[in-house]
Amino acid sequence: MSGSRNKKNTALFALAAVLPVILLALSLNIGAYRIPPKAVFTTIVGAIFPGGSEAGPSPYADILFRIRLPRLLLALFAGAALAVSGASLQALFRNPLVFEFSLGISYGAAFGAALSLVFLGRRIPAQGAAFVFAIVAVLIVLAVAGKSASQIVSVLLSGVIVSAMFQALLSVVEFVANPYALQSLIFWLMGSLAQADWGDLAVSLPIIAVGVTVLILLRWRLNVLALGDDEARALGVNVRREKVVVIILATLTAAAATAVTGVINWVGLIVPHLVRMAVGPDNRKVIPLSAAYGASLLLVADDIARGAASFEIPIGILTSVVGIPFFIVLLKKSGKIWL
Amino acid sequence: MFIAALLALATSAGAEQPGGPAKVVDSLRRTVAVPARAERIISLEPEITRIVVALGAAERLIAVDFFLRNHDRLFPVVFPASRTLPVVSNSGQELNYEEALLLRPDIIFASPSEFRAAETIERKMRTPVLALASMGRFEDLLTEIGTVGRVLGLEERAAELTAYFRDRIESVRRITAAAPEAARPSVYLSFWGVLERTPVAYEPVETAGGRNCASGLLPAYLGSPGTNVPLEQLLLWDPEIILVQGNYPPGERRVTVSGILRDPRLSSLRAVRAGRVHYTFGYWYWWDPALVLVETLYLARLISPGKFPAFDLVSEGDAIFKEFYGTDGLFGRLCRVLECHEWKPE
Amino acid sequence: MTNVSSRPSYTVRRVGGDFRPGGPAGPWNELPALAVANYLWLDNSCRPPVAAKLCYSGLYLYVMFRVGERRVRVRYTKFQDPVYKDSCVEFFVDAFPETRLGYVNFETNAAGTLLAAFGPDRDHRKPLGPEDLAGFEVSGSIPGPLDGVHGAEVWTLEYRVPLALFRRIYGQEVRSGQRAAANFYKCGDETEVPHYGAWSRVETPAPDFHRPECFGELLFG
Numbered sequence: 001m002s003g004s005r006n007k008k009n010t011a012l013f014a015l016a017a018v019l020p021v022i023l024l025a026l027s028l029n030i031g032a033y034r035i036p037p038k039a040v041f042t043t044i045v046g047a048i049f050p051g052g053s054e055a056g057p058s059p060y061a062d063i064l065f066r067i068r069l070p071r072l073l074l075a076l077f078a079g080a081a082l083a084v085s086g087a088s089l090q091a092l093f094r095n096p097l098v099f100e101f102s103l104g105i106s107y108g109a110a111f112g113a114a115l116s117l118v119f120l121g122r123r124i125p126a127q128g129a130a131f132v133f134a135i136v137a138v139l140i141v142l143a144v145a146g147k148s149a150s151q152i153v154s155v156l157l158s159g160v161i162v163s164a165m166f167q168a169l170l171s172v173v174e175f176v177a178n179p180y181a182l183q184s185l186i187f188w189l190m191g192s193l194a195q196a197d198w199g200d201l202a203v204s205l206p207i208i209a210v211g212v213t214v215l216i217l218l219r220w221r222l223n224v225l226a227l228g229d230d231e232a233r234a235l236g237v238n239v240r241r242e243k244v245v246v247i248i249l250a251t252l253t254a255a256a257a258t259a260v261t262g263v264i265n266w267v268g269l270i271v272p273h274l275v276r277m278a279v280g281p282d283n284r285k286v287i288p289l290s291a292a293y294g295a296s297l298l299l300v301a302d303d304i305a306r307g308a309a310s311f312e313i314p315i316g317i318l319t320s321v322v323g324i325p326f327f328i329v330l331l332k333k334s335g336k337i338w339l
Numbered sequence: 340m341f342i343a344a345l346l347a348l349a350t351s352a353g354a355e356q357p358g359g360p361a362k363v364v365d366s367l368r369r370t371v372a373v374p375a376r377a378e379r380i381i382s383l384e385p386e387i388t389r390i391v392v393a394l395g396a397a398e399r400l401i402a403v404d405f406f407l408r409n410h411d412r413l414f415p416v417v418f419p420a421s422r423t424l425p426v427v428s429n430s431g432q433e434l435n436y437e438e439a440l441l442l443r444p445d446i447i448f449a450s451p452s453e454f455r456a457a458e459t460i461e462r463k464m465r466t467p468v469l470a471l472a473s474m475g476r477f478e479d480l481l482t483e484i485g486t487v488g489r490v491l492g493l494e495e496r497a498a499e500l501t502a503y504f505r506d507r508i509e510s511v512r513r514i515t516a517a518a519p520e521a522a523r524p525s526v527y528l529s530f531w532g533v534l535e536r537t538p539v540a541y542e543p544v545e546t547a548g549g550r551n552c553a554s555g556l557l558p559a560y561l562g563s564p565g566t567n568v569p570l571e572q573l574l575l576w577d578p579e580i581i582l583v584q585g586n587y588p589p590g591e592r593r594v595t596v597s598g599i600l601r602d603p604r605l606s607s608l609r610a611v612r613a614g615r616v617h618y619t620f621g622y623w624y625w626w627d628p629a630l631v632l633v634e635t636l637y638l639a640r641l642i643s644p645g646k647f648p649a650f651d652l653v654s655e656g657d658a659i660f661k662e663f664y665g666t667d668g669l670f671g672r673l674c675r676v677l678e679c680h681e682w683k684p685e
Numbered sequence: 686m687t688n689v690s691s692r693p694s695y696t697v698r699r700v701g702g703d704f705r706p707g708g709p710a711g712p713w714n715e716l717p718a719l720a721v722a723n724y725l726w727l728d729n730s731c732r733p734p735v736a737a738k739l740c741y742s743g744l745y746l747y748v749m750f751r752v753g754e755r756r757v758r759v760r761y762t763k764f765q766d767p768v769y770k771d772s773c774v775e776f777f778v779d780a781f782p783e784t785r786l787g788y789v790n791f792e793t794n795a796a797g798t799l800l801a802a803f804g805p806d807r808d809h810r811k812p813l814g815p816e817d818l819a820g821f822e823v824s825g826s827i828p829g830p831l832d833g834v835h836g837a838e839v840w841t842l843e844y845r846v847p848l849a850l851f852r853r854i855y856g857q858e859v860r861s862g863q864r865a866a867a868n869f870y871k872c873g874d875e876t877e878v879p880h881y882g883a884w885s886r887v888e889t890p891a892p893d894f895h896r897p898e899c900f901g902e903l904l905f906g
Contacts, residue, residue, distance in 0.1 A: 062604070
């Protein structure tokens, strides 16, 4: 019996390694501009191994390298970031309903973007402001929780309060915004990978890569922290410090993604739970698998967002439409969820 | 039978039943009974407010909306007394019902793009509500001027403005209409501060000799003038000219001409390679009838330069604005705010 | 004479029903842990952290260890083998110290191989037989002999001791309110880096776990 479980785990890991790559290759073929698959292949190969005859910059190269590839890479990295961040926070707080939204990251980022889009104009880009305020939100949460920052309830309650505060501030900004800034803001709030360009990725992707990697490396610690504060302390872990470290890493990772994509909720909730349902609660498996399957899920969602209709469906709406029913089912079953 | 006749007559916008309350069909295809001569007007639709002022009935406005008070730089100049009027809507253009009831309007104009606003207001206020907007088409704008003129009892003035508008437009159309469809340069309009948002109809472009890439697409919803297109669609269209909405101050613009020219994703577009990326006015909560006329002349020179002699845009604009609003130098003042003296057509 | 008030204390909570060691129904998540953190006698950096938890029912005393040790040595697999030479955790308990009859030592390596004896001190110990330990059950995360990494950062060991053993030795029932004396140890005489850890400090100059006067207190709740 454990043999068949081992086989299943091995299969899941093997799939996790190849699925994002396969989906990336398929997704390069999806888009309003029809490019024959063969042309996709030759254009990419031609870019990696230049030297063949070129008749000047082709629209295929522009579409693939300037529009599709940055967007797809953003989907992969953002999906991994949100899923790993959610999985880490759920393990840390031993609560299945926690994800980046619960710590005020989403509304903090939204408020930052609102300030930029409405008041600061091009002086400070929305991405930078969103990132900064996501961090500010979590720091406020930790400060409000104070000495009891290692207590789950305190941090979650603080997260609720801080989220509400930023939501209110966001409403104030919306109230005074001129209609066009308001439209840009609403567009941003719905979440979209359409604005991805290499400049944004150059800043976000390294942060996400580092954050996801370190959280994967810390998966052992998450197992120990998940045993409970007492036991973790007995096992020599500085519980308060480790919790703060994980919270800050999860925040940086999720904030770097949210700053570029806008608010895409529910990925950090859905993916870790699906992974746990398949492999159990051991974070040695949950964290790395969440990264791979989170990346794949967001990539598929983005393919649907841009390929299903002639207009662009905001991706945050797609993930909400799937995520909210999932959340309700999870709430009803949460007695059976184990961490 | 009487009702059937009424309904039959009311199927086209602006239809009237002689001897009874006038019936008007608005932009949302609602048939509304309007008073013979409205004296107390609330307009939540800036385009209509501007038409009311142009018709010379500014003193009948008993309130002003949030947008014109807080975000429009031209209106306080066109109608300075508006600063003393109460503001009856919030930033979402929702009507403050208590304030409005106290003002006892005869008629309320609403924007068709505000969801269900017209029906809700009519139900609560028991006052006729007309949802009117030109949606980017001249004929609809002119019909609107006629309708508002009828409602205000100022048909003569309305006819005068309509004739002037038609005359100026025809002077451009005469020259550009000769070009076959295929020879017209393709034009992409980026409006509303987002590169991918574009109006599905914008007649100044066609009148000026261009071809709107997005014409024929469905709007995002009934009452909306525009839609969102994926960036790849823009690359597929490969427009020869890109027009960016510039009808608000430079510091607030998120999509800019220089931004588009520098955007590596757009570098393969013909418009970018030829440097034919320009500002135009576009909407500012629908149209100002004088400004859209100026815009058409400006675009004619931009899109079909060989066909139109050079002219001083500011002088022409001032003359058009004087025809509508009776004041000198209005367009020049707007230009200083928008910095459109830099928009010289080639 | 050691100062009793400086000795650590742990409350052994009573659980409602019995469960199998290593099974899913264990109440461990809700129970407090004690730490084996006093590393003694050797000045090396080898101090594997150990957390232990206890609870009891009408029939059994349950003990659980979690050890933060990435590399382990397990060589001995037979009952009463010298498991203290392997990666080993130990539980010494005198359930009724007022009787002065002595204490039981339970020594288990990471695979659950047991060495157990009873007596008043180091030199007068009588090994327990299989019949004394009828009902004893053990479960661990390391299945068998090993020398090196076991694939995780932490290994776990759980066992349950039939309370009948204490009835047979002391002639009394363990009841709520009973104050026992005990200590918990971690050692590994032949592991890569030998080490000696204790819950309650042992104030001797040389390694000696057989010091009942240094035991801490277990209070049965």
